[in-house]
Amino acid sequence: MGEATRQQKLFVDEYLKLRKSNATQAAINAGYSPRSAASQASQLLKNPKVMKYLDKRESAIIQELQQEFIFDALEARKIMYEIMKDPLAEHRDRISVAKDFLDRAGFKPVDRVEHAGSIGVQIIDNIPDDDDDEG
Numbered sequence: 254m255g256e257a258t259r260q261q262k263l264f265v266d267e268y269l270k271l272r273k274s275n276a277t278q279a280a281i282n283a284g285y286s287p288r289s290a291a292s293q294a295s296q297l298l299k300n301p302k303v304m305k306y307l308d309k310r311e312s313a314i315i316q317e318l319q320q321e322f323i324f325d326a327l328e329a330r331k332i333m334y335e336i337m338k339d340p341l342a343e344h345r346d347r348i349s350v351a352k353d354f355l356d357r358a359g360f361k362p363v364d365r366v367e368h369a370g371s372i373g374v375q376i377i378d379n380i381p382d383d384d385d386d387e388g
Contacts, residue, residue, distance in 0.1 A: 257306040260284055264297050265307045269314070 257265070264283035271279050276294035285293045297303045336342050337350040355361075 254301060254305075257300075257302040261297060261300070261303050262306055264294070265303060265310055268307070269310060 260283055264279055264285070267279035267282040268276060270282075276298060277291045280290040280294040280297065281287050333350045333353065337347050337354070339347070
């Protein structure tokens with residue numbers, strides 16, 4: 254399987270710009286005929302080469318965003334840590350930040366399980382008494 258064509262790649266880029274909301278308009282923006290844009294868009298979104306390029310572009314966008322926000326995330330973490338350690342901060346704020354840290358570290362609390370109703374236990378004693386022995 255080869256690569257998507259330049260026009261197919263342009264369609265994908267336009268499709269992503271429109272937040273996947275209008276494939277027909279993306280096809281028109283990519284240079285496909287307005288008369289056949291809806292049909293072209295439908296076919297493009299079924300094309301394995303196009304879908305492979307779409308997945309590749311989405312992954313690249315996610316990676317770019319993560320790189321862009323890494324410094325903001327580090328700053329946010331510092332601020333949250335300061336709140337958690339600040340003895341003058343409201344207890345609910347300190348607890349909220351502490352819970353968030355634990356949650357992000359994978360220490361989620363166990364979901365509370367509630368049981369409505371009663372659990373009945375029946376004890377059956379079918380062990381013979383020594384008095385019942387005939388020997």
